[in-house]
Amino acid sequence: MPRWVNRPEGSNWGDFGDDDQIGRMNLITSERRRAAMAEVREGIAFTLSLPLNVPTIPLTPFRRPPLLSAACDEEGDMYNRLDPNGEESTCDDRVLLYTQHSTQWDALSHRGRTFDADGDGVAELVYYNGFRAGDHVSGGEGAAGAPCARALGIETLATAGVQGRGVLVNLKAAYGTEYRPITRDDLLRAINAQRVEVRTGDFLLLYTGVDRMLLDREARGKDVPLAMAGCALDGRDESLLQWIIDSGITAICSDNLAIEALDLILSPEPPPIRLPVHDLCLFRQGIFLGELWYLEELAQWLGERGRHAFLLTAPPLRLPGSVGSPVTPIATV
Known part of the structure; x- marks a missing residue:
């Protein structure tokens, strides 16, 4: 029996095969990897991760330093x-180790939702490409009897070969560091002003300056709230969500907490879909998300030279069953 009969609106379930677990990572072909390598001119490498114990002051109560x-x-x-x-x-x-405490990848099993995938009129909890809660996610026993993702675990990304063309959009340079939900028009204005060419299969990196705020917070040792700081994608903007679909990007990575604006999930009366960018990317489109990356030095170097593209290498831990992973990305320019 197929896992699903209905697929969510705006999803690509089944487009890469009935059993696909890596979504738009399928778009990174050999040709696109070779094109990414052509972006390397100087041979300089930038490490795009925070120290794994940062933040030492936890941002959430359920994610702690190692x-x-x-x-x-x-x-x-x-x-x-x-x-x-x-x-x-x-x-x-x-x-x-808390796998999503610091610089991280979200696995596609990180976010799911209830949806009538089998067409019987009853919504069930499912994940990307119709994989089921119970059967596939938290459906088996990992080490010491712990729940695990039998499908869509982070090891699927690790074995996909996370290497390709990265492009950086400097939202801090465009809009400053005050809190601002970024609409499609805002994003395209920055892309056009910075002459960023976004291609199918690209890793889209968004620099907001929150990495520096986080490091300054560490230096002061004060629990400064960062959930509403800097630029973040406005998931309420349907045209932005459609642009993400149409762009062909394979992942979105940022130096902020969640890629997207958190005002919906922090609202006293949040809507049913509280993280619409996560829902679109992880649940519907199979677009991987990288959070809390360290982008300050790379953004400065690229900006000074009028460049935006580079070779990105960013494999997660090959940890079967995990729903996320620390990562030490490398950008080579």
Whole structure:
């Protein structure tokens, strides 16, 4: 039996195959990877991740900094452990890791919703391409009996080869750092002014300056709210959502908390779809989302040279069943 009979409006379910789990990553062909490599002129690499323990002051109560400790056995900690010869030593460690605390990828299993996929008049909880809650997501047991994504886990992105052409739009340069929901017209105005060419299969990076706000917050050690800071995509703008569909981009990444404006989810009476960009990208279109990336240095370097494109390499952890992953992206210019 097929997993779904109906597909959501504005979705591409089935376009890449009935069992597809990587969505628009399918658009990154060998030819497009070679074109991305042609953007490398200087051979300079920029690391686009925050330190994995940042923010040390959590932004949400359910995502915490990693806890690093020594690996241990019956003899104690595996740190400065002398070998039998008494002259050499070994150090091993372990970590308790919240996979979406710092610079991260969202897996397609990160957001789902109720939808009548099988056409029986009853909505069920489903994810991209009709994969089901229970059967496929949190439907099996991972390590130590924990729930896991048997389909749409982050390992599907890891094995897809996350390397291609990245383009950066500097929203901070266009609109400053005050809170501003970005409409389609706002985005296109910045794209045109900065002469950004967006191609099918591109990774779209949006620089807002929130990375610097976050690092300054760390330096001050004060719990400064950042949910309503800087530019963020306005998911209420249907024309913006349609532009995302039509653009052919394979992922959207930003230095802010959630890519999109959070006023809907923070509203006292939020609508049924509280994160419309997440719904469009992760649930309907299979467009991966990268959050809390560090883009300040790359944005400055590109802006000074009137450039916007680069080779992006950004594989997540190949951690089967996880709904997200830390990432250390590299932009090569």
